[in-house]
Amino acid sequence: MKKVKYQEIVMQTKIACLKMAYDLPEDVQAKLEAMRLEEDAILAQEMLDIIIENAKIARLESRPMCQDTGMVICFVKMGQDVQIEGGSIEAAINEGVALGYDEGFLRKSVVNNPIDRINTKNNTPAVVHFEVVEGDDFILEFAAKGFGSENMSQLKMFPPAAGLAGVKEFVKKVVIEAGPNACPPIIVGIGLGGTFEKCALMAKKAAIRSVADVNPNETLAQLEAELLTDINELGIGPQGFGGKTTCLKVNIEMYATHIAGLPVAVNINCHAARHVKVVF
Amino acid sequence: MSKIQINTPLSKDTLQSLKAGDQVLLSGIIYTARDAAHARLIAALDNNETLPFDIKDQVIYYVGPTPTKPGQAFGSAGPTTSYRMDAYTPRLIEEGLVGMIGKGKRSQEVKDAMKGKAIYFAAVGGAAALMGKCVVSAEVIAYDDLGAEAIRKLEVKDLPIIVINDLLGNDLYLSGQAAYLESKGDK
Numbered sequence: 001m002k003k004v005k006y007q008e009i010v011m012q013t014k015i016a017c018l019k020m021a022y023d024l025p026e027d028v029q030a031k032l033e034a035m036r037l038e039e040d041a042i043l044a045q046e047m048l049d050i051i052i053e054n055a056k057i058a059r060l061e062s063r064p065m066c067q068d069t070g071m072v073i074c075f076v077k078m079g080q081d082v083q084i085e086g087g088s089i090e091a092a093i094n095e096g097v098a099l100g101y102d103e104g105f106l107r108k109s110v111v112n113n114p115i116d117r118i119n120t121k122n123n124t125p126a127v128v129h130f131e132v133v134e135g136d137d138f139i140l141e142f143a144a145k146g147f148g149s150e151n152m153s154q155l156k157m158f159p160p161a162a163g164l165a166g167v168k169e170f171v172k173k174v175v176i177e178a179g180p181n182a183c184p185p186i187i188v189g190i191g192l193g194g195t196f197e198k199c200a201l202m203a204k205k206a207a208i209r210s211v212a213d214v215n216p217n218e219t220l221a222q223l224e225a226e227l228l229t230d231i232n233e234l235g236i237g238p239q240g241f242g243g244k245t246t247c248l249k250v251n252i253e254m255y256a257t258h259i260a261g262l263p264v265a266v267n268i269n270c271h272a273a274r275h276v277k278v279v280f
Numbered sequence: 281m282s283k284i285q286i287n288t289p290l291s292k293d294t295l296q297s298l299k300a301g302d303q304v305l306l307s308g309i310i311y312t313a314r315d316a317a318h319a320r321l322i323a324a325l326d327n328n329e330t331l332p333f334d335i336k337d338q339v340i341y342y343v344g345p346t347p348t349k350p351g352q353a354f355g356s357a358g359p360t361t362s363y364r365m366d367a368y369t370p371r372l373i374e375e376g377l378v379g380m381i382g383k384g385k386r387s388q389e390v391k392d393a394m395k396g397k398a399i400y401f402a403a404v405g406g407a408a409a410l411m412g413k414c415v416v417s418a419e420v421i422a423y424d425d426l427g428a429e430a431i432r433k434l435e436v437k438d439l440p441i442i443v444i445n446d447l448l449g450n451d452l453y454l455s456g457q458a459a460y461l462e463s464k465g466d467k
Contacts, residue, residue: 181384183405242456
């Protein structure tokens with residue numbers, strides 16, 4: 001039986017929050033640099049240069065790369081043979097978020113509820129999802145999600161007759177409607193199948209997955225590549241000023257669904273795609 | 281691409297000279313305001329109260345910065361999405377506002393209200409560390425209780441922004457994409 005201490009989760013969460021704010025993940029950085037070399041529109045090149053320079057300043061000077069330091073999401077993957085000592089996982093994560101956002105001079109963007117809208121002043125609560133697995137793995141996967149891109153996300157329950165063609169049209173429609181609002185170049189996370197809530201959750205997982213990942217499912221890998229080409233042919237470009245670099249990566253997660261349904265969720269992530277994985 | 285240096289308050293000549301797609305380095309005093317501050321500004325106008333700053337010929341930056349770290353002049357300060365301010369903007373243009381800095385598309389009502397009167401600039405969404413460094417000094421001048429959403433008077437130096445909507449009604453979000461697609465079609 002693996003034992004994990006409450007305080008260890010607090011500290012790792014705090015460190016993850018700081019790292020996310022200042023340190024653009026390597027996979028995103030590498031993809032931005034590679035696509036900068038391929039971009040041929042002049043203003044688009046300049047925008048990508050500014051974004052790359054911004055990441056450098058953020059890392060070297062420990063300044064948040066984006067002023068929207070996001071709402072923290074945590075996917076907890078926990079083996080059945082893991083025991084947590086000293087308190088609940090969710091409480092530990094929230095304590096770590098509060099510490100990190102205070103110490104790091106990060107913006108506290110969370111309000112208590114959408115009706116009263118009172119700022120909780122420590123960026124909690126985080127949104128925590130649990131997955132219980134066999135064995136003794138204990139993995140926390142964090143994302144700090146800005147709402148410029150979150151607000152541009154959509155979900156649609158299609159009839160099966162819509163088919164893949166309907167899915168592709170919908171994804172393009174969402175990207176076009178998001179346009180410059182979602183801070184392109186974006187990452188497009190797609191959930192395909194499941195039920196209403198499963199579909200949204202898969203889209204989120206896809207949106208925070210590494211942009212260097214190759215989908216092990218060949219059909220999905222091909223669909224991701226096709227959609228990436230389609231989106232980058234729209235010409236929206238970095239910041240929406242025109243160009244080919246609209247999307248860094250399309251990631252898809254798929255699950256079984258009902259004979260009557262074809263749920264599709266599109267969760268957009270901005271180029272400040274902040275994600276950190278902590279393995280205990 | 282060459283960049284145009286401009287200073288606030290923006291004169292009529294400066295406004296008229298700017299065209300959609302121009303890259304600009306802005307210096308001088310600007311004011312921050314986002315959703316909550318806009319709601320209060322409009323409420324103040326509705327109650328015939330004076331605004332916390334003289335808005336005539338001024339520029340508003342849609343930003344909710346991160347807290348300032350000790351030893352730094354200002355926190356990170358990139359643009360927030362502008363459409364959320366659309367409902368309030370025409371009224372502020374009537375009051376003399378001539379410039380807005382944000383990111384993303386504006387409503388037709390805002391575009392109509394801007395014609396001949398005001399310019400909409402975009403800053404680079406997500407490049408907040410770089411833009412925060414352009415802030416020389418900052419001071420909260422109203423609505424302190426709103427925290428990140430309080431109105432701040434900023435002195436900026438060479439803030440890199442791009443003209444989206446000029447006085448003639450041109451829109452870079454439409455023309456930039458169209459020009460790019462046309463250039464691809466020609467090849």
